[in-house]
Amino acid sequence: MPELPEVETIKVGLSKKIVGLKIKKVEVLSPKSFLGDIKDVEGRKVTDIIRRAKMLSITLDNDLKLLIHLKMSGQLILDGVPTKSTRVIFHFEDGTKLLFNDQRKFGWIKVISDDSHFDKLGPEPLEKDFTYEVFKTQILKRKNTPIKVVLLDQEIISGIGNIYACEAVFISKIDPRRKVSDLKDIELKNLYKAVVEVLQKGVNLGGSSSVHYVNIEGVRGTFLEEAFVYKREYKPCKVCGTTLEKLKLGGRGTAFCPNCQK
DNA sequence: CACTTGACCTGTCCGC
């Protein structure tokens, strides 16, 4: 489900609601979805929530953390009604409930004591120190790979997923199949700007709005209504009217405009 | 080492 803007939206929403609350009980309905001992979590207070790449890290007052990855179909819903996709339920002392729903069971919640999960991640694209030079250095580590696949690599840049990768290469007018070594400096510069712009826009609009994504209130974001290419294959390009095409890159669906993207 | 493919799951949609 979620890429950087979606996870960021969830982080902001969740922070306002559960920081300071004590977890009374954890109900694990799907053992694969919760890795760790609920005894380490029950009775603890939430002290902080951060996002890194597409992960959320919830700090507890015993210095352990709940690391959450929603993968393709995970959702965190506050005070909702459990469904058949509900895998874990956190019951807080004040009666607040947090549901972890995950239709495809790819997502997980882990109890961790250090941040080693973050070791291999590339830079955060919305941080101030993510300059063009940083971007270029990272991208050039994968010279022979299609540029759109490189954008999805979390070791190169963290937080970009399929939607924002498709949009960023469209905005910078680059054919998603182009290899990194083949891109001119000006193209890389445009791509850098597009990546930052499209992620920031995603955050501003409260994330994307596809099958699974909802914020903690269960409400969809509006980013996809503004998407140029994502999920728009065989429809007319919003810029030039050419019929958008679709191909598979790195195993992922990729819609693009054969006229705008060269 | 660099890069690609398949596996993990469940649900939905599309064509026959």
Added chain:
DNA sequence: TGCGGACAGGTCAAGT
């Protein structure tokens, strides 16, 4: 209506 296949926003391990 039913069935099979393709596909879905992510990441690993295993393969070439």
